Amino acid sequence: MAHAPDAPSPRTRVRLKPTRGHYERETIEAILDEALIGHLGFVVDGEPRVIPTLQARVGDHVYFHGSPASGALSALASGATVCLTVSLVDGLVLARAVKHHSVNYRSVVVFGRARMIVDRLEHLAALEAFTERILPGRWAEARPPTENERKAAAVLALPLDEASAKVRTGPPLDDEEDYALEVWAGVVPLDTRPQTPVADPRLPAEVGLPRSVRRLLEREDGRSTAT
Amino acid sequence: MAHAPDAPSPRTRVRLKPTRGHYERETIEAILDEALIGHLGFVVDGEPRVIPTLQARVGDHVYFHGSPASGALSALASGATVCLTVSLVDGLVLARAVKHHSVNYRSVVVFGRARMIVDRLEHLAALEAFTERILPGRWAEARPPTENERKAAAVLALPLDEASAKVRTGPPLDDEEDYALEVWAGVVPLDTRPQTPVADPRLPAEVGLPRSVRRLLEREDGRSTAT
Numbered sequence: 001m002a003h004a005p006d007a008p009s010p011r012t013r014v015r016l017k018p019t020r021g022h023y024e025r026e027t028i029e030a031i032l033d034e035a036l037i038g039h040l041g042f043v044v045d046g047e048p049r050v051i052p053t054l055q056a057r058v059g060d061h062v063y064f065h066g067s068p069a070s071g072a073l074s075a076l077a078s079g080a081t082v083c084l085t086v087s088l089v090d091g092l093v094l095a096r097a098v099k100h101h102s103v104n105y106r107s108v109v110v111f112g113r114a115r116m117i118v119d120r121l122e123h124l125a126a127l128e129a130f131t132e133r134i135l136p137g138r139w140a141e142a143r144p145p146t147e148n149e150r151k152a153a154a155v156l157a158l159p160l161d162e163a164s165a166k167v168r169t170g171p172p173l174d175d176e177e178d179y180a181l182e183v184w185a186g187v188v189p190l191d192t193r194p195q196t197p198v199a200d201p202r203l204p205a206e207v208g209l210p211r212s213v214r215r216l217l218e219r220e221d222g223r224s225t226a227t
Numbered sequence: 228m229a230h231a232p233d234a235p236s237p238r239t240r241v242r243l244k245p246t247r248g249h250y251e252r253e254t255i256e257a258i259l260d261e262a263l264i265g266h267l268g269f270v271v272d273g274e275p276r277v278i279p280t281l282q283a284r285v286g287d288h289v290y291f292h293g294s295p296a297s298g299a300l301s302a303l304a305s306g307a308t309v310c311l312t313v314s315l316v317d318g319l320v321l322a323r324a325v326k327h328h329s330v331n332y333r334s335v336v337v338f339g340r341a342r343m344i345v346d347r348l349e350h351l352a353a354l355e356a357f358t359e360r361i362l363p364g365r366w367a368e369a370r371p372p373t374e375n376e377r378k379a380a381a382v383l384a385l386p387l388d389e390a391s392a393k394v395r396t397g398p399p400l401d402d403e404e405d406y407a408l409e410v411w412a413g414v415v416p417l418d419t420r421p422q423t424p425v426a427d428p429r430l431p432a433e434v435g436l437p438r439s440v441r442r443l444l445e446r447e448d449g450r451s452t453a454t
Contacts, residue, residue: 011274036316036330039266041277047238050268050277050312052334085277089263092361092421094440097370098354099380101361103263107279127325134319134328135415142410143324153326171427179429183369184437186430188362189422194319199413200398202406210411213321 011111012164022165031108031165032057032086036133040064041083042076055086056129061157062110063117063126077116077156084110084158091190095172096183102168104187110163114156126155137212194220238338239391249392258335258392259284259313263360267291268310269303282313283356288384289337290344290353304343304383311337311385318417322399323410329395331414337390341383353382364439421447 005023007013014021022028032038038055041048053064062084076082091104117123127150131139145153172185194216197209209217232250234240241248249255259265265282268275280291289311303309318331344350354377358366372380399412421443424436436444 011271011276037314037332039268039277039279039312039314041266041268041275041310043270043273043275044238046270046273047308047338048268048270048275048277048310049238050266050275050310050336052266052312052314052332054330081274083268083275083277085266085279087264087266087279089419094362094365095369097376098358098366098372099370099376101358101365101369103281103361105264105279109277111274131325131328134330135321138321138328139325142322142328143326143405143408145325149324149326171425171429178370181370182431182434184430184434184440185427187425187427188440188443189425190419191422192316192417192419195416195418197413197415198398199411202398203412204409207409207411213411213415216415 007164008162009111012109012162014164014166017166020166020168022167023163024165025160027165027167028108028160028163029057031088031106032062033133035086035088038062038064038084038086041085042080054130054133055084056126056133057160058125058129060160062160063129063155063157064114065130065153065155073154073156076114077154079113081111082114082158086110089190090169092188093168093172094185094188096174096178096181096185100172100174102172104168104170104189106165106167108163108165110158110160112158112162114158117155117157120150122157123150123153123155126157127153130155135212135216137210137215141210141212193223234391235389236338239336239389241391241393244393247393247395249394250390251392252387254392254394255335255387255390256284258315258333259289262313262315265289265291265311265313268312269307281357281360282311283353283360284387285352285356287387289387290356290382290384291341292357292380292382303341304381306340306342308338309341309385313337316417317396319415320395320399321412321415323401323405323408323412327399327401329399331395331397331416333392333394335390335392337385337387339385339389341385344382344384347377349384350377350380350382353384354380357382362439362443364437364442368437368439420450
């Protein structure tokens with residue numbers, strides 16, 4: 001742990017169970033790159049709002065969708081601080097004592113001021129990142145956005161300058177005297193997996209599964225065989 | 228839709244894509260009862276904070292864990308408004324056009340003031356609900372909390388008076404002219420499933436899988452056969 005970087009700011013420092021805090025960019029990026037959605041927090045009239053949103057990281061920024069119709073998001077673009085939290089639940093932690101039941105998880109919290117993307121190339125790169133976050137390889141298969149569609153798709157960028165991760169892994173940690181109990185303890189891993197694709201009812205029968213979906217399912221088969 | 232109730236308050240009304248808004252208690256409870264974690268938003272010094280937290284519903288309240296060590300949560304218990312958002316991602320929505328890519332999801336937003344549970348029986352019921360939310364049947368298997376452990380486990384209760392759900396289901400919705408494109412479109416369902424349990428390294432070999440875990444895996448086998 002000697003080389004582990006410290007929190008970039010007081011508000012990103014993991015205070016409760018500080019040993020679960022991680023501030024390395026690599027850990028933070030890996031969590032963001034695995035999650036489909038994040039939970040975006042912002043303040044409206046002094047009160048908190050939390051909305052789920054698609055998120056995608058590109059380099060030093062995490063992007064999220066806005067809509068010009070959403071007053072809240074235009075407020076964000078004008079420089080209010082937001083908090084984007086991304087969480088992955090990895091397993092059920094079953095301890096001998098009720099008290100130590102938990103879940104294994106990986107989460108990232110990013111604080112900062114979001115900016116609306118205006119540059120055309122950055123905007124297209126962000127839209128590509130969203131599409132590829134939903135399914136790698138999909139950007140090349142689907143009809144690209146027209147200029148008007150691009151302009152209508154507001155995207156906000158949040159820098160990763162002030163980010164931290166919190167991770168729980170491994171077996172339950174019971175109180176020493178409880179290890180003598182004859183209660184099963186361990187972890188039930190959880191895994192989110194793609195299921196059999198459902199074609200759009202209006203899709204002609206001759207249009208087969210695209211490469212992106214086939215790859216996803218093949219990767220899945222590989223994992224099932226390996227475990 | 229004639230009998231569907233309206234939003235309980237302006238801040239819970241789904242404004243963007245209002246047809247996705249649902250205000251029936253049944254829909255809201257089903258989403259809360261399926262999710263392990265929620266994202267709790269609150270305001271500190273005028274800025275948003277969003278933390279992932281275990282959540283469990285009992286009747287008209289959703290409970291979440293606090294810790295007496297966490298200054299933020301004691302502030303919450305003193306009556307500040309919080310926003311708890313719970314989201315389930317159900318599938319990748321692959322449209323013909325990049326523009327209409329999305330995910331199928333179910334989410335709930337609850338606004339309100341949380342109160343710290345002090346009543347002993349309500350407190351025990353909440354701790355039971357957390358344990359059963361992690362794994363049904365587990366409360367009866369694990370060592371129950373002592374009185375001191377119970378007192379140390381701060382739990383907050385948030386009433387469901389001001390809650391709304393937002394749900395996207397079904398196939399992609401492309402622009403009419405794009406249905407002629409020869410691009411595969413449809414949904415790849417996602418499902419979070421339990422994997423092979425990993426026993427605690429300190430567990431004696433003779434302690435077999437408990438009923439709660441066996442049931443979970445049996446239910447899983449039933450689902451795999453059914454699909």
